[in-house]
Amino acid sequence: MKRLIIPTLIATSLVASSTYDYSYDAINQTNSTEKSLFMYGKFEKIIRFDMLNFEDGVLSSKSNELYSEIVKTIKQYQKDSKELKISVIGHTSQTTDDLSENSIDSDTYANRIQNLFRPKLSTEESDKQSLDYANSIASKLTNDGIDQSLLVVENRGGEDRAFSQESCSSRELNNRVMVAIYLVKQPDKDSDNDGVLDGMDKCPNSPKGAIVDKNGCCLDSDGDGVYDYKDKCPNTPKGVKVNEEGCTLVKTLKVNFKTASYEILQDYMDDIVEFKEFLQTYPTYKANIIGHTDNVGKESANLVLSQKRADSIKQFLIDNGIESTRLSTEGKGELEPISSNDTEEGKKENRRIEVTISE
Numbered sequence: 001m002k003r004l005i006i007p008t009l010i011a012t013s014l015v016a017s018s019t020y021d022y023s024y025d026a027i028n029q030t031n032s033t034e035k036s037l038f039m040y041g042k043f044e045k046i047i048r049f050d051m052l053n054f055e056d057g058v059l060s061s062k063s064n065e066l067y068s069e070i071v072k073t074i075k076q077y078q079k080d081s082k083e084l085k086i087s088v089i090g091h092t093s094q095t096t097d098d099l100s101e102n103s104i105d106s107d108t109y110a111n112r113i114q115n116l117f118r119p120k121l122s123t124e125e126s127d128k129q130s131l132d133y134a135n136s137i138a139s140k141l142t143n144d145g146i147d148q149s150l151l152v153v154e155n156r157g158g159e160d161r162a163f164s165q166e167s168c169s170s171r172e173l174n175n176r177v178m179v180a181i182y183l184v185k186q187p188d189k190d191s192d193n194d195g196v197l198d199g200m201d202k203c204p205n206s207p208k209g210a211i212v213d214k215n216g217c218c219l220d221s222d223g224d225g226v227y228d229y230k231d232k233c234p235n236t237p238k239g240v241k242v243n244e245e246g247c248t249l250v251k252t253l254k255v256n257f258k259t260a261s262y263e264i265l266q267d268y269m270d271d272i273v274e275f276k277e278f279l280q281t282y283p284t285y286k287a288n289i290i291g292h293t294d295n296v297g298k299e300s301a302n303l304v305l306s307q308k309r310a311d312s313i314k315q316f317l318i319d320n321g322i323e324s325t326r327l328s329t330e331g332k333g334e335l336e337p338i339s340s341n342d343t344e345e346g347k348k349e350n351r352r353i354e355v356t357i358s359e
Contacts (some may be wrong), residue, residue, distance in 0.1 A: 042184040051176035070179050071144050083184040090134030090155040092126045093174035130155035137177045237282050253353040260306040277324050287327045288356040289313050294347035295334045307331030313353055
């Protein structure tokens with residue numbers, strides 16, 4: 001006779017909150033707390049496997065292959081540090097101690113012959129058998145390295161038939177164990193205490209006390225490359241260089257001079273005008289203008305020359321509306337080159353103006 005089998009997958013993933021889709025009472029269950037976990041717990045995922053079938057009380061060869069897959073799946077989730085529980089539920093075929101059926105049973109010879117071929121399974125036998133099936137799988141899992149504390153063993157006897165009782169072969173399929181993995185859903189935490197939960201935090205290691213945006217990343221409100229939580233000068237103008245505390249601003253003007261000259265060349269006027277506009281935009285800032293030279297000539301003469309170069313820039317700024325009280329000058333001669341004085345190009349780069357900005 002053809003088997004009537006409900007088609008299933010080897011493993012399916014569900015999001016659910018109970019072992020079954022309806023409330024039930026297990027015949028045997030470890031404790032009520034675990035039942036409450038399965039009935040009302042919150043799970044990230046539930047992985048249900050196809051049945052592990054018993055033939056004559058022994059796990060079938062096909063089910064042995066599935067069992068290996070179950071063990072492999074459990075260990076992979078453990079490797080991924082997932083918190084999980086594993087339900088192991090035993091089942092049998094339908095019981096035959098129905099009172100209405102027994103009431104019409106008789107002790108006739110014909111009935112006794114019929115009973116030789118009629119399956120008999122009492123509720124008591126079913127309970128024991130289904131528990132034995134579940135315990136055998138639980139023991140097997142434990143022997144294969146699965147922590148016993150993860151297992152919740154239950155038995156349902158003949159309460160949940162998955163196959164027809166019309167033939168011996170299909171009835172035998174109801175002798176089975178169902179295994180499911182429950183991945184416990186972890187409450188979303190805020191590990192770095194920045195006010196953004198880990199699930200939304202794109203910068204999970206924000207320093208303590210740092211002000212962060214909606215993604216949990218530190219703010220740099222003035223765009224100077226120094227995060228707000230350690231920026232001691234939080235309103236740095238755009239485009240200027242700062243130290244690690246967001247202060248001591250330095251701006252290099254692209255102003256070069258001819259050798260031994262402090263005359264401002266027309267080629268560099270645009271950069272000086274841009275700096276003048278910068279000071280007008282940020283009226284609270286003061287500027288210390290620093291002149292530099294190459295190493296041509298005497299060191300003492302270069303020191304005087306660098307001062308005159310700084311003074312010429314200051315005067316231009318004053319003539320174009322910048323208060324003199326906001327400007328100071330300094331000459332450093334040839335002491336701080338930024339390029340080699342061995343080439344003409346290097347010497348040209350060293351004949352320059354730098355500006356230190358402060359509030």
